[in-house]
Amino acid sequence: MTADPDPNPSSPAPVEGLVIRIDSKRCHVEIGDEVLLLSPRGKLFAGRGRIKNPIAVGDRVRVTLDGEGGGSIEEVLPRHSQLARASAGEGKMLQVLVANLDQALVVSSIEEPEFRPQLVDRILAGCEHEEIGAVIVINKVDLGHGGLADERVQTWQTFYEKLGYEVLAVSAESGLGVDVLHAHLAEKLTVFCGLSGVGKSSLLNAIQPGLALAVGEVSEKWKEGRHTTTHSSLLRLDNGGHVVDTPGIRNFGLFGREPREIAHLFVEMRPLISQCRFQDCLHTHEPRCAVKQALGQGDITQQRYDSYLELLADAEKGRL
Ligand SMILES: Nc1nc2c(ncn2[C@@H]2O[C@H](COP(=O)(O)OP(=O)(O)OP(=O)(O)O)[C@@H](O)[C@H]2O)c(=O)[nH]1
Ligand SMILES: [Mg+2]
Ligand SMILES: [Zn+2]
Secondary structure: OOOOOOOOOOOOOOOEEEEEOOOOOOOEEEEEEEEEEEEEOHHOOOOOOOOOOOOOEEOOEEEOOOOOEEEEEEEEEEOEEEEEEEEOOOEEEEEEEEOOOOOOEEEEEOOOOOOHHHHHHHHHHHHHHHHOOOEEEEEHHHOOOOOOHHHHHHHHHHHHHHHEEEEEEOOOOOOOOOHHHHHHHHOOEEEEEOOOOOOHHHHHHOOHEEEEEOOOOOOOOOOOOOOOOOOOOOOEEOOOEEEEOOHHHHHHHEEOOOHEEEEEEHOOHHHHHHHOOOOOOOOOOOOHHHHHHHOOOOOOHOOOHHHHHHHHHHHHHHOO
């Protein structure tokens, strides 16, 4: 098969790029090994409905180059996933923080700060909704010293592995497990999530020292109620991966979820839902509920069920 001849051979061929950072007017677009500063066409801002920002970091875009290091973004290619939240002010608009995520790294520590399974479950639920992978990373295992903290690492590792999630026990400090973590990031767009102080920036520095991210100081937060441009950017790794560090994201991937959708985001509950007596069962007080039955038999843990109830309450109050 031969390609159709170009109907307008004088026009430059469009090329594809990856948006790695957005300033007020222009986007930093990675094309091969280069990063160019390009302006989006005005037409991209028309008819965007509830979406506040039509271009986000992580977007794949079609661009035309002017041959002098500049050019325009013509089109945003369809996204396979997005990390979004409600923007403040202007009604419930959708603010896309990162597009085309492949996986989330849910970073925690056992102590300093304490392990927070509710937060882990929340992020996992968001990943289920977006149908992206999730890897649980327990950092700071050097603090265990063969004691109680080590037992707790084991306990939580087993807990999440039983649900089918991958869990890595690592230490940015000693370097334990850092190579395995690095390998998980190759050729993927990964978002690092987790509480402030768990060591997200430290892990990224251990993976690739050249990144030289600030450690130990509380980083700029995407706080609730603060909805100016995020200025988050994708960091490029030497193995072809890209990472984005997002402190303070609680409702990852859960924007606008309805109460009835929540149980579907808990992997061990999902297969049981159709067995409940009532089709609209919320698995709280209803008779002949398969989820509550599994809870009673210990097939669903109280911890996960509590996380479910917390998310359900947020969905019912329109807080997602
Ligand atoms: N003992 C120990 N301390 C660590 C480890 N990783 C990070 N830390 C320390 O934990 C503190 C917080 O680390 P950061 O990398 O800044 O944490 P962060 O998750 O990026 O925090 P935010 O940017 O605020 O969200 C720093 O004092 C680090 O030195 C580790 O593996 N072991
Ligand atoms: Mg940080
Ligand atoms: Zn039920």
